[in-house]
Amino acid sequence: MRNKLTRVRALACVFLLFLSSQVAAGQTPKGIITLDGRDAPPLVLKNMDGESWDISDSRGHWVFVHFWASWCGPCRKEMPTIQAIFPQFDPKELEIVLVNTSESEDTVFSFLASVAPDLEPLMDYDGAITERWQPRGLPASFFVDPEGKLRYLALGGRPWNTPAYLDFIKQLIRK
């Protein structure tokens, strides 16, 4: 019994070492691709309360820009994982910004109220900003560095609340 426990602990240690070595080596988790560091496109939008947000005011920290729509299956599956990580990051280190693509406030409210009540999306009513950012389909999440450059893109929906992705984000913002 004691041998079995020791083996489980040893395996857990090896797994954690593997994860941390991946992060230390700058490797990205599955489905995250490195971008070329070009300037992030402009992003000025209002939330459902009419408050404006401008990405150019977010220099000095990382920004997670997430494009989504409630009709898209992978977006619906992914959203609770974004809600789960939202309280774990100080907006002065990582700002989590949701951009809804081309939906009405009623539709967005009906969906988010049940799965991600803490998240306040920006509304891209006519989809023009989404077009400008050219995500590879919906959902898509960009990581914008403190200088306003596009650094990483997550392909499709990702389980953000799992260790590989959480460690990746923590390693980014603590660089």
Added chain:
Amino acid sequence: MKNSKQMASRYAWFWLVGLVVVTAHAKAAQQPPSPTYKDAEVSVRVIMRTPDQLTAFYLGREFNHAAIDKILETCFITPIVQNRTLDVLWLDLDEWQFSQGDKVIPRIKRDYWPDKWQETGLSKSHQSTFGWTLMPEVRDLRLDEGVGGSVVIPMQTGPFQLTMKFHTGADKKGPVKTVVFEDLQCVTN
């Protein structure tokens, strides 16, 4: 009072959409299974959309009926492609061919729709949503990346064939992968 009226009308709307969705699902259950192809390099599933499914989906997105009628004049095919190679797999819709015997069926491309939306008064936001539901024209699929969306052809009465060609490698110089689906049919209710 105004709020409760608004709530009531909102719930009535959800019931209506829900009813259409349930009907569509019931009919979908009667449909034959979607054709699939899978090997070590690629997996593809082809879903033929019924008019009920299309109506439910776009009505649920608050498209107007005139716009939905335009959609229903055509045949919607939704392939879901997954790259299983260790390299880039290129989705390029111009490399796909729909055919019926010797006759090539021209694909309805994105530039077909703006005139239809103009005629039907579909808003810019709905046009944007529609665009995102279509399959991208070109995509360099990375390792394990998948993509799905609708590809549109004119309504067909008989069975047709879809030949998909995928180039591989970042420079497209790798072996060409070909997947063929025979006997596809546009679905009517």
